Amino acid sequence: MSRSLTGFTGGLALVNSRNPDPESGLHASVREAAEHSSTRLDLAVLCVPAAACADALADAVAAGCRAALICAGGFGEAGEAGQAHEDAVRRVAEETGIRLLGPNTSGFFVPHRGLTASFVPGARQLPAGGVAVVAASGGINHALSFELTNAGNGVSLGVGIGAGVDVTAADVLEYLVDDPQTTAVALHLESVPDGPRLVRALRRLTEVKPVVALVVGRSDVAEFAQSHTGALATSWRTTRAAVAQAGAVVVDDERELVDALTALSRVRLRPAADPGLGIVTAQAGPGLLLADRAGADEIATPELAAETQARLSELLPPLTFQRNPVDTGRPDKSFPAVLGAVAGDDAIDSVVVYALTEPDSVDLVTALQDADLPADVPAVVALGGLDDEAAEQRIQLHKTGVPAFATPTAAANALRALVADSRRRFRTGTAAERQAPALPGGLLDEHAAKNYLAELGIRTPPRRACASREEAQRALTELGGPVAVKLLDATVLHKTDVGGVHLGVRTPDELDAALEAIHAATGATGYLVESMAPGGVDLVVGAHRDPVFGPVVLVGLGGTAAEALGDVAVRLAPVTANEAAEMPGELLGKELLRGWRGGPELNPHEFGEVVAALAAVLTSHPEVTEIEINPLRLTTDGLVALDAVVVRTEEDRNA
Amino acid sequence: MSRSLTGFTGGLALVNSRNPDPESGLHASVREAAEHSSTRLDLAVLCVPAAACADALADAVAAGCRAALICAGGFGEAGEAGQAHEDAVRRVAEETGIRLLGPNTSGFFVPHRGLTASFVPGARQLPAGGVAVVAASGGINHALSFELTNAGNGVSLGVGIGAGVDVTAADVLEYLVDDPQTTAVALHLESVPDGPRLVRALRRLTEVKPVVALVVGRSDVAEFAQSHTGALATSWRTTRAAVAQAGAVVVDDERELVDALTALSRVRLRPAADPGLGIVTAQAGPGLLLADRAGADEIATPELAAETQARLSELLPPLTFQRNPVDTGRPDKSFPAVLGAVAGDDAIDSVVVYALTEPDSVDLVTALQDADLPADVPAVVALGGLDDEAAEQRIQLHKTGVPAFATPTAAANALRALVADSRRRFRTGTAAERQAPALPGGLLDEHAAKNYLAELGIRTPPRRACASREEAQRALTELGGPVAVKLLDATVLHKTDVGGVHLGVRTPDELDAALEAIHAATGATGYLVESMAPGGVDLVVGAHRDPVFGPVVLVGLGGTAAEALGDVAVRLAPVTANEAAEMPGELLGKELLRGWRGGPELNPHEFGEVVAALAAVLTSHPEVTEIEINPLRLTTDGLVALDAVVVRTEEDRNA
Structure with a gap:
């Protein structure tokens, strides 16, 4: 630790009460550290047992520290005694205003300032760069920062939140809005203490910088998670929906997160409802993997315009596929012109290039520079080869601002993130402050509930x-x-x-x-x-109050099968009709709503209006705990609510 | 190319009719090559236009070659003229017995023999090792071989099949059964010319070596695929099911494939119905990612036995989670004993270890050697850190036979493959030659069809x-x-x-x-x-003849929603009842069959018998094109067939 902080120019108290080593700057107490310090103390790093932390923190305040880091565990996650220690620490922080990271964290680092408050030796070697890491866990903060570096990125700030008694992820996200070093942010969440606060911070940050989020808890890991952070796990599905709605790109694992940030920290696509991808490949097989994955991800790979194809037919040998994907065969000097032609097609918003490293056929770095792609049609490159050769070329590509990867899958992950980011920014407007009409008094029977739906503009029989x-x-x-x-x-x-x-x-x-x-x-x-309503496809639409995030809306297909699948889409309320219109597309069973077997087709905007109206009922009326339409039937004439329930808290209902 | 083949000791004809360069061994024709050769020719590498290939191939035979490789495209994938060239080439191969790789391939390599018949310069640097690559595409053959190498593996043989006019994937798989250099096999499939042949070859190979398969075509990429190989795409779902049933581990992308082979080429779990995973982690956060992913993959992480936990409590500080996952905190000298205790637990079949590289706290290579794990409880390691430091430690781990990765996701991919392989080998017995009873003559109405089901042992009302x-x-x-x-x-x-x-x-x-x-x-x-049958959950079970693989059985849930999801499990017929019993577990809607909301629970063995019986009808009676039970109802009393259809070819039905 003492080694780790050597680059830092502020006044520092390094305290390790069990193994002090004053020679190397590790003191038994804050007071001792203060005595040995030539400058005013600024930051205290406290490696002392939980029971001693509150006093040590108070000492740090007395010695002039404005910030402290508590490494130890044994607080809220460790039963009653631990909770008492945590309360004591929190009290000191609240009363004195000292900012506290932890407890139960392996620290933080700011490579630009040479500040590495971490036990892990490799942390000192992290290169300064543009990606900030905000992780629930200290271990993940390090693991992500290392992997981001291995993939050719630098780090602006890395923080492991730990127990989050004072500084939370939301605090760090707010800080990053104006941090000039940070161009993109990695967010790792295990639990969320304050949903609305996190969402507000994310909304502000994603307005100015891309954020990529990894949410833990797809399966039931609550017991272990709690032993680790002391916090109850939040709903994985709701948390993912909330951070996506707040503008983050949500990924499924930490490799995808690294791929996404390697791209988003360098390039972004122009905002578009459905950005088109051009695939240019020197080898058909990897190009086919990219096309297959784009299809699975519902990323459009539009057929190139006739003029583009005509231009390509001048550049490429006959018999190669030139409609998109464009199979160049072994690249030659026409490669920049091929890239330029594809990127210049009106239907194309980004180009992905696959090639094996073949220094004697084409230098991809030069080719991409020569191609001189339009600024708003960025390229993503996957360059296969032995690391000895290919890694150096990827570094060169990064230096010219082109995100470069080793495999089709990594490039596909990057593209999925770029497209998600583009689509999200295309969605204009935030949820209007829609005021739902007043509810009638008393318990609402089905007739009264449906009359109310009619007031909301929802059709009923x-x-x-x-x-x-x-x-x-x-x-x-x-x-x-x-x-x-x-x-x-x-x-x-x-x-x-x-x-x-x-x-x-x-x-x-x-x-x-x-x-x-x-x-x-x-x-x-x-x-x-x-x-009787005509036949059709039944949906379920409901709004209720989530304990962490407040009012949320849920959408699913009717029937037992959909329920057993847990096939639902979630949004926080308020939600715009435009945002809600995207929910059916997230359902596994979405084909049922797209004219399945000659059946009716959902109008997403009609549907979005229904969902937005239900969401507004919860945001307008604090006494409403739940409102549900089950089923909401999709017919050839549109949507009809066949049954509805409104639940209010008893006191308000009777008021 | 000439450079690439310098290590090869056989007699070689390198032909490039467009750019001959006799100085470097590149001749304008096979005859010219033969004139310049001091030894008998063995292999001809033909880079000549499609129209000239048949003659060049005949020349190669005349010059004594027993094998040839055709690089060019412009054959079956290129319309009528191309098809004529392909037919001509095929004729030469058939009439002379020369073995032909291609056309439309970038070649093959056998690093152990110094034989690299490839244009791609990096191919010569591939280290000899135990993993064979059998790829539909030459580009993928190279890309996979490079990535396997980058992940710390060596290659025994790499082949790009291309058009597969003579040598097919099945041929290479058969060859690999007895290839002493090959310990594990990567298989990449775009289309399958002969399903039963491929399945037979895979069954033989997977009896002796693990095979990991990547199947292209999840989304509709048929048009581009056909431009590439000239072959019609086979059904992605059926092909995946077929290769899995033949014993391969099926993965979703090429990174997973590399992770799976990095593990399976070094270790395998003992065969088990449900192998138990112990998670030992030095940092809680990454351990939580591993536990979360294991849960999502339905890999058991059983709570450790009381004795194991007692032993761990002696070794580890209090407050850390010790039930599984085991959170060691920063590893110290107790680490080998911790690993030994977990691996020694009866419920544990493998141990995954996560740690950040911290050379001053523990040397993981030594720790794993000191732990001296039981031979049949292998460890998989994910070691986070900057590549400078961590990559070297991963190489050291590989040298001691421990598969090592950089990230929790990579290790999780490896574990998923190891567990799939263990489960597959636990499944004993191959499909018995079950003979289905004779069918009555004429068209079968519902009553006759149900009487026949009753003969098969399937309950009807x-x-x-x-x-x-x-x-x-x-x-x-x-x-x-x-x-x-x-x-x-x-x-x-x-x-x-x-x-x-x-x-x-x-x-x-x-x-x-x-x-x-x-x-x-x-x-x-x-x-x-x-x-009337009692209520319950409706299934659909059917058997029909797939154009590529022959008789197959399909299982799905009843109802439109399941159908719109395409939520079906597939097996080739014949199938054992044990194999078929696993099909419901592959359905997205499987929870519906597990006592959903107090409903009936499926007995997988009763279900497996029904499926195996239907499969036997198709394998026993060539005239039956289809048999379907829709619905097969799951009731509290078991399965009942509520409707059934048998379809036979007309001529046979009337015979």
Whole structure:
């Protein structure tokens, strides 16, 4: 540690109470460190047991420190005694204003300033650069910083948050907004103490810099995670949705994160709804891998314009594929012109190039410079070869601002991130402060809930609330058959389960039988008589309050299968109709909504309006805990809400 | 090329008709090469235009060559003229017996023999080692060989098949069975000319060596693929299922392939139904990534035995998590003992270790040697750090036989492959030559089809085939209600669509109404009256003939959603009941079959028997083109076939 901090010019207290070594600047206490310091102390690095940390922190304040780092564990994650130590440390921080990183972190580093507050020897060798790492875990902070470096990047700042008693990820993200050294940010999240705060910080940061986020907790690792951070795991799905909505590019593992940042720290695509990718490959096989992966990622690889193809046919031998992918065969001196032709095509927003290292056929670094691509159509390169040769060429490409990788998969990860970033920036407008209409008082039965949906602009079937069998018969006459006949009772949430629903009722006799059956099964005397909706595809749309992030909306397909798959898309409320329109495209079963077997096709904007309206109910009315339309049926005439439930907290509902 | 072949001791004809350079051994024709050769020619490398290849190949035979390589494209992938060139080349090969690689390949290399028949300069530097690469594409052959080398492996043989006019992937796989240099095999497939042949070769090879397969074509890349190889793309799903069933480990991209082979070429787990993974980590964060990924991959990380935990508590500081994952904190001299304790636990079949490179705290190479793990409980290491330091340690680990990686994801890919390989080898027995009973003659209606299913041992509901309404009424009396009443007509495949199905019929009056309705709708006078099955979860099980692989069985969940997802599992027929029992676990919707919401639970072995029986129908009866049970209902009493269709070729059916 003492070695690690040698580049730092501020006043420093290095405290290791168990193994002090004053010769190398490691003192037994803050006071001792202060006595030996020639300058005013600025930062205290405290390697002392949990029980001694609060006092050591107070000493640091007394000695003039404005910041401190606590390495030890044994706080909130370690039961009651640990919690007491944590509370004591927090109290000192709150009362004195000293900024505290940790406890339970292996530190941080700022290579630009020669400041490396870390035990791990390699941390001192990290090159200064543009990527900041904000990690829940100290170990991940180091692992990511090393891998980013191995991939040809430098680090502006690396922080392991640890227990986050004072400084949290949100604090660091806010700091990075104005940090001139940082051009792109890696974010690693295990748990989120304050969802709205994190989202606010991310929104501000992603307005000015790309952020790539890795969220832990796809499977149930809560027990181990808690032993590590003391925090309850947040929902993986909701956290991913929240950070994506706040503008981050979300990845699945740390290699993808490195690939994404190697690209995004150097280039970005122009904002577009569906950016087009041109694939130029010197070898057909790797080009096919890139095309296959682009297809799986739903990245457009549009056929090149006739003029582009004509130009390519002058440049390339016959028989090679020239529509996109463009298979150049072994690259020769025409390679820059080929790249230029593809990048110049109107449908193309970025070009990915694959080649094996063949110094005697083409120098890719020079070729890319000679190609002189339009500034807003960046190239991404995958250069295969033995590291001895290829690594040096990749470094040269990086020096000219071209992100370079070793494999088609790495380049494909980069492209997926670039495209996600471009699409996100294309989405204009933030969620308007949409005010939902007031709700009627009392418990809402299905009729009242549907009337409210109608006020929100959501279509519901024609219906009559009937207080008697006679009214029900009149309703059948007025509506015409077939109708659905339902128990109308706001206290019964699952009407079907109690025999409260009869469908396809056509005649007065059938209606009598249905009413009698509902009465016999439930004792009810109130009925809803409603026109049957045409067939279609059932969706479920709901909004509720997440304990970490507040109001969220969920979208899924109806039916048991979709439910068993957990196939849902999530957004934070408020949400714009445009943002919500993208949710169905995230469902595994999305093909069902795209005219499956001649069925109806979803209008994403109509759908987005429904979701945005439900979201506004939760943001406008704090007493509403949940609102759900199940099913929301997609018909050839559009969306119709077939059942709806609104749940409010009891006190407010009765107020 | 001439440079590339300098290490080769055989007699060689290097022909480049366009740019001959006799000084460096590049001749304008085979004859010229023969004139300049001091030894008998053995291998001809032909870089001549497609139209000249057949003659050049004949010349090579005349000059004594027993093998040749054709680099050029412009054959079957290039229309009619190209096809004529291909036919001509094939004829020469068939008539003379010369073995031909290509056309349209960048060659092959055998580093152990100093033989590098490739244009790509880096190919000469490939180190000899144990991994063979069999790639559809010459470019991929090189790309994979380079990446395998960069990851610390050597290559025994690398082949790009190209058009595969003579030598195919199956030929090379057969050769590798007895190749003493090869310990593990990478297989890259774009299309499969002869499914059964490939499967036979793979089965033989995977009995003795691990094979890792990457199959292209997840998305629709057929057009570009065809321009490249001239072959029609095979079904991605079926090809993956086939190679997995033949014993290969299937991966999703080329980085996973390299990770898998870096592990499998060094270690294998003992065969087990569900091998247990111990996670030992020096930093909690990366350990959490490993645990999260293991959970997502359905790899067991069992809680360690009480004795193991007791031993660990002696070795490790308090407060660290010791149940599995085992969080060691910064490793010290206890590290080998920790590894030994975890590996010695009965529930553990392999140990994955994560650590950051910290030379002053622990030398992982020595620690792993000191740990002296049981031979059948191998370790996999992920060592984070800057490449300068960490790469050297990974090389040292490789030298001691321990697969080592840079990132948690790479190690997780390796573990997924090791576990897949272990599970596959645990599955004993090959598909018995199960003979399905003879089918009755003529078209099979639902009753006849179900009787046949009953002969296969598959449960069907009690039913009566009725030639009149009176018989139908008697059937209702005998079976008791509720019953399903269906049109009985073998020529009608979609009975529901024509109004031929009435469900839930309970009384003689209801039955009369149903019979009348069916008669009115279809004119039928034959009916099936069948006891209604209890509710449950519907599956679809079918067998048909794939144009590439022959008879295959498919399993999916019933309902539109499952169909829209394309959520099916595939196996080649014949299939053992044990193999088929694994199919439901591959479905995205598998939770529906595991007692979802108090529903029935699938018995995989009962299910496997049904699938194996259907598979046997196709392998026993060449005239059967298709047999399908839709739905096969999972009830609390087990599986019941609710409808069945058997399709035979017309000539055989009428024979």
